[in-house]
Amino acid sequence: MRAALKDLSVPDLAGKLxxxxxxxxxxxxxxxxxxxxAGAELVLPxxxxxxxxAAVERIRADVPGAAVTxxxxxxxxxxxxxxxxxxxxxxxxxxxxxxxxxGVMTPPTRHxxxxxxxxxxxTNHIGHVALTAGLLPLLRAGxxxxxxxxxxxxxxxRLDWDDLQAERRYSPVRAYNVSKLANLxxxxxxxxxxxxxxWGITSNVxxxxxxxxxxxxxxxxxxxxxxxxxxxxxxxxxxWGVFVQGSxxxxxxxxxxxxxxxxxxxxxxxxxxxxxxxxxxxSCRSTGPLATPRMPxxxxxxxxxxxxSLSRPCSGSRRVREESGAVDRARLAGFLRARREALQPExxxxxxxxxxxxxxxxxxxxxxxxxxxxxxxxRLEQERGPHPSEQTLAALARGLRLSIEERDHxxxxxxxxxxxxxxxADHINPGMxxxxxxxxxxxxxxLNNVGETLTQTRLAVALHGDETAYSGLARSxxxxxxxxxxxxxxxxxxxxxxxxxxxxxxxxGAFSRDGAGSRAAEIVDALLARSPEFADIWRTHPVxxxxxxxxxxxxPQVGPLELQCQTLLDPDLSQRxxxxxxTPGSESAEKLRLLAVLGRRPWSSDVRADGGFGDAPSVxxxxxx
Numbered sequence: 004m005r006a007a008l009k010d011l012s013v014p015d016l017a018g019k020l021x022x023x024x025x026x027x028x029x030x031x032x033x034x035x036x037x038x039x040x041a042g043a044e045l046v047l048p049x050x051x052x053x054x055x056x057a058a059v060e061r062i063r064a065d066v067p068g069a070a071v072t073x074x075x076x077x078x079x080x081x082x083x084x085x086x087x088x089x090x091x092x093x094x095x096x097x098x099x100x101x102x103x104x105x106g107v108m109t110p111p112t113r114h115x116x117x118x119x120x121x122x123x124x125x126t127n128h129i130g131h132v133a134l135t136a137g138l139l140p141l142l143r144a145g146x147x148x149x150x151x152x153x154x155x156x157x158x159x160x161r162l163d164w165d166d167l168q169a170e171r172r173y174s175p176v177r178a179y180n181v182s183k184l185a186n187l188x189x190x191x192x193x194x195x196x197x198x199x200x201x202w203g204i205t206s207n208v209x210x211x212x213x214x215x216x217x218x219x220x221x222x223x224x225x226x227x228x229x230x231x232x233x234x235x236x237x238x239x240x241x242x243w244g245v246f247v248q249g250s251x252x253x254x255x256x257x258x259x260x261x262x263x264x265x266x267x268x269x270x271x272x273x274x275x276x277x278x279x280x281x282x283x284x285x286s287c288r289s290t291g292p293l294a295t296p297r298m299p300x301x302x303x304x305x306x307x308x309x310x311x312s313l314s315r316p317c318s319g320s321r322r323v324r325e326e327s328g329a330v331d332r333a334r335l336a337g338f339l340r341a342r343r344e345a346l347q348p349e350x351x352x353x354x355x356x357x358x359x360x361x362x363x364x365x366x367x368x369x370x371x372x373x374x375x376x377x378x379x380x381x382r383l384e385q386e387r388g389p390h391p392s393e394q395t396l397a398a399l400a401r402g403l404r405l406s407i408e409e410r411d412h413x414x415x416x417x418x419x420x421x422x423x424x425x426x427x428a429d430h431i432n433p434g435m436x437x438x439x440x441x442x443x444x445x446x447x448x449x450l451n452n453v454g455e456t457l458t459q460t461r462l463a464v465a466l467h468g469d470e471t472a473y474s475g476l477a478r479s480x481x482x483x484x485x486x487x488x489x490x491x492x493x494x495x496x497x498x499x500x501x502x503x504x505x506x507x508x509x510x511x512g513a514f515s516r517d518g519a520g521s522r523a524a525e526i527v528d529a530l531l532a533r534s535p536e537f538a539d540i541w542r543t544h545p546v547x548x549x550x551x552x553x554x555x556x557x558x559p560q561v562g563p564l565e566l567q568c569q570t571l572l573d574p575d576l577s578q579r580x581x582x583x584x585x586t587p588g589s590e591s592a593e594k595l596r597l598l599a600v601l602g603r604r605p606w607s608s609d610v611r612a613d614g615g616f617g618d619a620p621s622v623x624x625x626x627x628x
Contacts (some may be wrong), residue, residue, distance in 0.1 A: 017042035020098050020145065022091075022138070024076065024131070025105025027054040030152070030211045034102060036062050039069040043100065048076030048087055048134075050105075078105055078130030080117040085601075088137025095353055097145030097367045097377065098138060103131035104152045106182070109175035121168040123178045128185035135193065139202075144371035146378045148205040149193060153186040155210055160184035203376020332386040335416040340384055342403045343369050351404065352440035373402030391417050397430065401457075404433045431457055432573045435580055446566075446583040446595065452513040453523050454481035454506070457578070465598045466558070466583065467493075481506045482526050485534040495555050495563075507540040512547035554583065560601060561594040 021043040025031035027050075035045055039062050049055030055073045063069050074090065077083040091098070106127040116125035135142070135149060142149065160180035169178050190208035197204040344363035348355045353368055364372075370380040375398060382388030391399075396417045400410040410430050411421035422430075431439075431449055439449060439458065446466045448459040455478045456470035464470075476482045483490040484506045491499055510530075513523035530537040556564045564585070571580040585591035 013037060013041040015042055016099075019043045019100065020046065020096055021100035021102070022046045022048065022098055023100075023102040023104060024048050024078070024134070027051060027058045031102070031104040032058050032061065034104065035071075036065050038100065039066040039071065044070040044072075046072050046074055046091070048074045050075075050077045076134075077117075078126045078134070079107075079122060081130070081133055082117070084130055084133045085137060088134065091138060091141060095368075095371070096141065097371065098141040098147050099145040101135065101138065101142060101147055101149045102152070103135065103150065103186070105131075106152070109179050111175055113169060113173040113178075121170075121173075121178055123182040124168065124185065127179075127182035128189065131186070132189055135189075140371060142204055143202045143374065144367050144377060146203045146205075146376045148207060149190075150207040150209055151186050151190045151193075153190070153208050153210055154179075154183040156180040157184040157187045201376070201379075203378055330390050330418040331416050335391075335413075336384050336386045338413065338416055339369075339380075339399070339403070342405065342409070343384075346404060350437070350440075352443060369399075369402055371402075373398045375399070393417075393419055393422075397422075401431055401436070404436055405430075406433055432578060435571065435573050435578060438571065439580060442582060444599070447580065449578060449580050450480075452509075452516070452577045453526055454479045454509065456480065462595070462599050463583070465601065466556070466564075466595075476526060476529055479526050481510050482530060485530050485537045493557055495557060498555055503536060504540060504545055507537060508545040508547045511541070511545050558594070558598070561597055564591045564594055565589075566591060566595075 016038060019042070021035075021038045023031050023035045023038070023045065026035040026045075026047040031047075035047060035058070039045055045062070047055060047058065049058070052073065052075070059071045059073060062071055074087055075083065076087045107123055110122060114122040116122055116129075118125060118129075120129055131151060141147075156176075156179055160183065161177070162181060162184070166172060167181070169181075187208050190206050193204065194206035196202070197206060343366070346364045348359070348364065348368070351364070351368075351372060353364075359365075366381055366384065367377050370377040373380070375395060379388060379395075380399075383391065393414070396413055396419070397410075400413055405413060407430060414421050435449065436458075439447060439460075442460055444462065445460060446462040448463045448467070448470070449457045451457060459467070459469070459471060470480060473483070477487070480490070484503070494502060510523060510527055514521070514527050517523050527541070531541060552567060554564075554566045554568045556566065558564055566583045566585050569582045569584065571582075573579070583595075585595050
C-alpha cells in the first residue's frame with residue numbers, strides 16, 4: 004500500500020536565498036520545487052547543465068515565474084567547488100538555506116575524484132564540507148539553516164583510519180557507509196563550531212528514507228557495460244508503492260516551525276519534527292528512521308543523540324562597568340541605525356545592486372561586515388536581545404567604520420567603559436579601512452602594534468594563511484615567531500636571524516609605548532619565559548628598525564617568492580597596513596597571479612588555529628544525487 008505523504012506547511016520564504024546541491028532529480032528536485040513554492044529564490048549548482056536545465060523547466064512548470072539560477076559545480080573537484088564559492092561570494096548575497104544533498108552511491112569499482120580522494124568520500128563528504136566552508140561568510144550573514152543529507156547507512160560504518168580512502172581494500176557499500184557517517188559527524192561539528200563562535204547557523208542532518216532516485220543507478224552503473232540490477236529492483240518496488248517522499252524530512256528541517264525540545268538524549272524520528280530549546284534555540288538533529296546511531300569503534304566520543312543545541316549569541320562580558328552597568332537599548336538601537344544609514348555600499352566595498360531601496364547599508368550587510376548573525380544584529384536595532392559583549396561591540400564598530408570617538412560612545416551605550424588608549428590597537432582607523440577596502444585584488448593586511456592581524460584580503464590569506472583565526476597569545480605573529488617553530492618554515496633559513504631582531508624590536512617599541520599591563524607586556528613576559536632566543540635578543544635592548552622593503556617567502560604551493568612590502572602607518576603608530584606586490588613581469592608576479600586563481604590552501608601551522616572551516620580543502624557538487 005502506498006505510504007501517505009504529509010504535505011508540509013512551509014512558511015513564506017519570499018526574499019530568502021536557498022542553495023540546493025543535487026537538484027537535477029530525486030530528493031533535491033522535490034525539495035527545490037517545494038522551496039520555490041514557498042517563494043524562495045533558488046541557486047541550483049549542478050554537474051550536468053542539460054539535466055539542470057530540465058530540472059528548471061520542471062520547477063517552473065510547477066511554480067510559474069520561479070526564480071531559479073543554475074551554477075556549475077562538480078563536487079568531485081575541489082577547484083570547481085572553490086570557483087562556485089568565489090562566484091557566490093562576489094555576489095555578496097546572504098544565504099538563508101543550504102542543502103548539502105548531492106552524492107554518489109556504491110560504484111562497483113574504486114574511482115577517485117580530481118583530487119585523488121575515493122569518489123564517495125570525496126564527493127559526498129569532502130565536497131560538501133568545502134562548499135560549506137567557502138560559503139561560510141554568506142551563511143553567517145543570512146543566519147542560515149544548513150541541512151546535510153546523511154543516511155541510515157551511517158549506522159553500519161566502520162572507520163579504518165589506516166585506509167580511510169579504501170586504497171587497500173575497496174567495498175562499494177562500506178565506502179558509502181563511511182561517507183554517510185562523515186556527513187553526520189560534519190553536521191555535529193558544524194553545530195559545535197556555530198555554538199562556540201556565535202555564528203547563528205543552524206546545522207541539521209536528515210535521512211531521506213527510501214526514495215526512487217537516479218542515485219541507485221548513477222553510482223552502481225559506473226564502469227559497467229550492462230545496467231546494474233538495482234534500478235530494475237527499485238523500479239519494481241516503486242510499482243508496489245512502498246516509497247515515501249524523500250524530500251519531506253529534508254524540507255522540514257530548513258522550513259518548519261520548531262516545537263518545544265524533548266527530554267535530553269532523545270532523537271526525533273518524525274520527518275516533520277524539529278527541535279529547539281524552550282527559549283527557541285535552533286538545533287542540530289536527525290530526522291527519519293536514523294534516531295540514535297551506533298557509533299563506530301575507534302571513532303572517538305560522540306553524543307548519543309544527533310541533537311546538539313546551538314547557543315544563543317554571547318550574553319556579554321562579565322566585566323562590570325564602574326557606573327550603572329546597564330545597556331541603554333533605545334539609544335544603542337538609534338545609534339546603530341543612524342550609523343548604518345549613513346554608510347553607503349561603496350564606502351565598504353560592496354556592490355550597490357539595482358533594487359536597493361534601503362537608505363544606506365542593509366542590516367544583513369552590517370552583520371556580514373561585523374561577523375555577527377543577522378538575527379542578532381536585527382534584535383539590537385529592535386531594542387531587544389542579549390546584552391552585547393565588548394567583543395561584539397568592537398566588531399560592530401569595525402563593521403560600521405566608526406571613528407575612535409564614535410566607538411567609545413558605542414561602548415558607553417552598551418554599558419561598558421570606553422577602552423583605554425593602549426587597547427585601541429584593535430580598532431582599525433576608518434581612513435585606513437577605506438584604503439584597505441580599495442585593495443580587494445591585492446595581498447594586503449592590517450596589523451596592530453603587537454603583530455596581531457586584524458583583517459586580510461583574500462589574496463593575503465592565500466599568501467600567508469588565515470592569520471585572523473588564531474586565539475590567545477598566538478594571535479600575535481611576533482609571539483608565534485618565537486613560540487611556534489612551524490611559523491618559520493614560511494621564510495628562508497638565512498633570513499631567520501635578521502627577522503628575529505626585527506620582530507623583537509617591534510615588540511620592544513610597543514612595550515615602551517604601552518608600558519606594564521599592556522598587551523605588549525603580556526606577550527613579552529610570555530616569551531621571556533618560553534624562548535631563550537627572545538630573552539637573549541631582549542637583553543640587547545632592540546629598537547624598532549625600518550620595515551624591510553623586500554620580503555622573501557616560501558609558499559607551500561608556488562614555492563619561493565620575492566615581494567616588495569609597502570607599509571602605511573596610522574597617525575598614532577598603533578597599526579600598519581601592509582601591501583605585498585611583485586615586480587611586473589617577474590616570476591614572483593606570475594606566482595601571485597596563480598595564487599589569486601588557486602585561492603586559499605592551508606599552511607602547515609594553520610591547523611593549530613582556532614578558526615572554523617578555513618583550513619578545510621576547497622569547495623563543491625556531486626556526481627549523482
